[in-house]
Every structure is written in structure tokens, then in C-alpha cells.
Amino acid sequence: MTQPTRPSAALPRAFFARDTHLVARSLLGARLVRIDRGRRLSGVIVEAEAYIGEADLGCHARSGRTARNAVMFGEPGHAYVYFTYGMHWMLNVVTEAEGRPAAVLLRAIWPMEGVAAMRRRRGRQPLADGPGKLCQALGIDGRLNGLDLCRPGARLFFEKGKAFAEADIVRGPRVGLDSVPEPWKSLPWRYRVLPEILRQRFGEG
DNA sequence: AGCACGATGCTCT
């Protein structure tokens, strides 16, 4: 649909080296860009969740550093991509200072560029309104785990976008943590754009 | 429109 109107720089590492809630909140409205065989696939980020530290029992870092979660302990601005439920990839971006395991899970985008290519990957199904669907639509899998999303030339990165107003964003409990103990299960660490605001800004799906 | 369930394989106990 829309083509890029100007070259834009990837969000810098300093953007991610901050409080995880602030990063999650600030990513809403930003653009997630995937370079796929030389073409841009992108969408506006409309839902994200915060996972913070070893004390957060909903976070993969809860049991300390392992082979799977090692990237989360590293430099901010890298992709933490993992496989779950035997079939789905999840995309996170590492946040906060190096050595402190924290990340933001990308849960949904509003597709903007390369919609036909995304649809080819997704079939006749909703495009990218869930973390697994998002990864499938953008062709993201474990090969991208550890990728530096702030490095020039990266095939996956973030771009600044039109921010959403505070009133356009709702917080709520994170999804899929049914067996995680309280308070972690219910903490409002999920951030998403109100549906009516999406309709207002983007029109019907 | 909503809920229950099965798929399917990796990670950690």
C-alpha cells in the first residue's frame, strides 16, 4: 500500500537501553521493518508486553541464564527470538542495561508495506494480530535470534513513527501466563492501542 | 461471538 517516502534511521540502541515499560509504551506507533529479499515489509506496532528480570516469574529469565534466554542478558537492541508450542516463533527486543535480562514482546502490528507478501505467508488468515502470526507474516524465525536490530543494514529494525496519545493506550495483564503465580500473572504489563483508535487512524481492516 | 481443544517440538526438571 504505502511506500517509504524517505529513508529513515533505525531506532538507536539508546532507545532500548531504558526502562522496559517505557520502551514497550514508546514502541506503540513505531514501525517494525523487515527486509525480505530486498523488499520492505512493515507495520505499525500496536501491541507489546514487558518482561523484566529474574524476579518476574512470567519472564524466561526467572531461572537465570540458560542457552535459550542468553540473548536477554546481553546488549539492548538485539532480537530475542524463541520457539514455543511446538510451532510458533516469538519476537522480542532486548531492553535495559547489558547484564539485566529484560525484553519487550512484539504482539501485534498493523500491516503497512508488503501486505501482499505477508498475505502469501499467512494464507487467508488474519495478518499479524498475535505474536506468532506477526513472526510468520514477516518471515521471522530462530535464525534471527541475537540479531543486532540497531546495526545499519540489519534486515530487521524499528523506525520512528507517529506516537499514540496516552489516552489511546490501555494496559492489562500479559497474555498466556495462566500458570504463573500472582502478582506476576495479573500485573498490567501489556500495552495496546484501543481498537477504536486503530479504526480511526487506519480505517477498517 | 465465544469457548474448548489438539497440534507439535523444544527446554528445563
Next chain:
DNA sequence: GAGCATCGTGCTT
């Protein structure tokens, strides 16, 4: 061997 930061189907209101 259990559980999982999910998804699509199929069945019930």
C-alpha cells in the same frame, strides 16, 4: 516427562 509469552478449527449460543 511436563509445560509452554499460540493458533486455527469446529462446535455451541
